[in-house]
Amino acid sequence: MHGFAAVDYVLAREVLQRGIAALYLVAFVSTLNQFRPLLGEHGLLPAPRLLEWAGSSPARRRMLHPTLFTRVRYTDRRLAALCGAGIAIAAALVAGLPQLGPPWLPMIAFLLLWGGYLSIVSIGQTFYGFGWEMLLLEAGFLAAFLGSRDQPPQTVVIVLVWWLLFRLEFGAGMIKLRGGREWRDLTALTYHHETQPMPGPFSRQAHLLPRWFHELEVIGNHFAQLVVPWLLFAPLVGLWVPGPVPTLMGTAAAAVVIATQLWLVVTGNFAWLNWATIVLAFSAVGIPDAAAPASALPWMIDGTPLVWVIVTCALGAAYVVISVPAARNLVAHRQLMNASFNRWQLGNAYGAFGTVTKQRIEYVVEGTLDADAATAGWREYEFKGKPGDPTRVPRWFAPYHLRLDWLMWFLPLGRSLDDWFAMFVVRLLEADPPTLALLRVDPFEGERPRWVRTVAFHYRFATRAERRELGVVWVRERRWTVLAPVSLGG
Incomplete structure (x- = not known):
């Protein structure tokens, strides 16, 4: 890192932008296929009924997260059109097309994905009440400020992605320590592979592994979620201490997170939770000793237009404010799991499986x-x-x-x-x-x-x-x- 420019993290930005866009593509396809029978006009929990209830009074309307469908009447066709637009924009980002233009172009594309999917999640009720919905929303919002290829990513935005990953992993680790006794006596994974919501083709083989292996799994999980997340911020030391070591420490932390998440991918089916964590972990994969771009013009700082530096710094300042409840939650005795503290579902608290089902x-x-x-x-x-x-x-x-x-x-x-x-x-x-x-x-x-x-x-x-x-x-x-x-x- 060199001041405002995170020049060591150009590859990380490529993975973040394309990976997050790919997850949005999957999310919109999933919604296109399932929303209408679950929540459509004739669904199991019809969204129009929720919108009608919310529209009956200003107080009820404020209880609903922002959604386009409070301004435009919901129909199944409009829901399908929204999904189609989301799929097209996400596919363009996966291909890297908006990233070829100025930084505001991928910013608009990601903000459209974020706003469109927020409109769906806000009326999705229990069928969209999963922690990875708000995770995808927050990841997409931050991805909007990663910039384009004609400039390095901004340090403040990369650090905000680390902060998101820290809340995700450390929050999950703390919720386990404060949750069921099985996480403290190392027995949790003797049950989990069998009782998890949706086992995969190798879940049975994982379950039949010896007890000592399951105990090592729990110890490895605690290390990966309680110790490793702190090392994600090691590259910040590089702002003051020269040398590749801080960047390599962050990369090593990312490798541990990616390895543990791949084990969960192999042994389970947790929608895009594990894949999103893997993508976010790449934010800490740096290439040491990358040269800082020259700033020959007065309106350029570290190779970035001054206006974009101001925008991203303002984002960082705003995030400090909205992250206060989530930071408090991490040290709270009664820690909340997968909680949002504002209407925009940003700066959230995360966590999963504080207790493990025994049968x-x-x-x-x-x-x-x-x-x-x-x-x-x-x-x-x-x-x-x-x-x-x-x-x-x-x-x-x-x-x-x-x-x-x-x-x-x-x-x-x-x-x-x-x-x-x-x-x-x-x-x-x-x-x-x-x-x-x-x-x-x-x-x-x-x-x-x-x-x-x-x-x-x-x-x-x-x-x-x-x-x-x-x-x-x-x-x-x-x-x-x-x-x-x-x-x-x-």
Whole structure:
């Protein structure tokens, strides 16, 4: 780093801009495919109903995060148009086209992505209530100020990305220490690979590793999230102490974060959380001893137009102010997890899995064509990602986000069935095509079932011997009836 210019981090900027744009592309594609059956005009939790409620009074309107749909009436077509525009802009950024122009061009492109996706998240209700939604929003906002190729990235913006990564990783580490005892007695990962929301194809193999390996996983996690994040800021020493060592220390910290996140990618399906962390970690990958650009003109500082230096410095000053609640939260006894402290979802608090579920309960949804529910033969609806058929090997979906499958994982953790699930059952009874498209298998191939019910099963990964003998990935045991048979008439 040389003053205002982070000349060692030109490669880091390339990865940040293209990587964050790629994640926005995935997010908009996911929304285009899933928003309308989940939250559209005839969705499980219709967004127009939320907007109508919010529009009934100024106080309610202030409770809603900013969204274009308070000014433009929501329709499914307009939602699709917004997603299409987001996909096009994100694709252009991935290709590096806006970055070829002046710095305001990629800035506008990223701010359009941020504003468009904020408009969606703000009306997404429980289906968009995940920490990685606000993470993507904040990452996209900061990416808007990384500049273009005709100048080096600004030091203040690179440091703000480090601050985001620090809150993400250190916040997750602290929430674990303050959370379940399993993180302190090193047993958390003896359960997690099996009970995580959406296992991947190698989750079973990870679960069957010896106990000592799982203990080392927890120790490695604590090191990566509680110690390593501090080293992200080591390159700042280079502003006063010459030499490549500070930059190399930051690069080493980034390597540790990337390695641990890749292990999570291999063993799970956490939408774009891990991929976003990997992209953000590249912000600390520097090339030491890069030469500072000359500033021959009075309106240039370290090779950057003065106006852009002023804009980015103002951004840094504003971020100091809005980051105060998140900084306090990191040291708070009752630390909040995935919390936003302002309407724009910037300067957020992050964290995940403060406690680990010890057993896996799955709600299996079944239907029948038979008239008599008491003697009926029942067939299962298969979801794309969540466990169902015990013989089916889990698949990779991340960074794509299967929102219905994730919400199904949360259901057994609550005390009652959520409102959206009741409407989901109704849609199954109606054989609603958009809803059925969210599933992997409709056992009735578009025909309306007479009855639908929900049964709770305990799932565990099959041992190696059970896998060889029975050919199953999961061993399951029926526990209780969650929802007794219901029909449209009932």
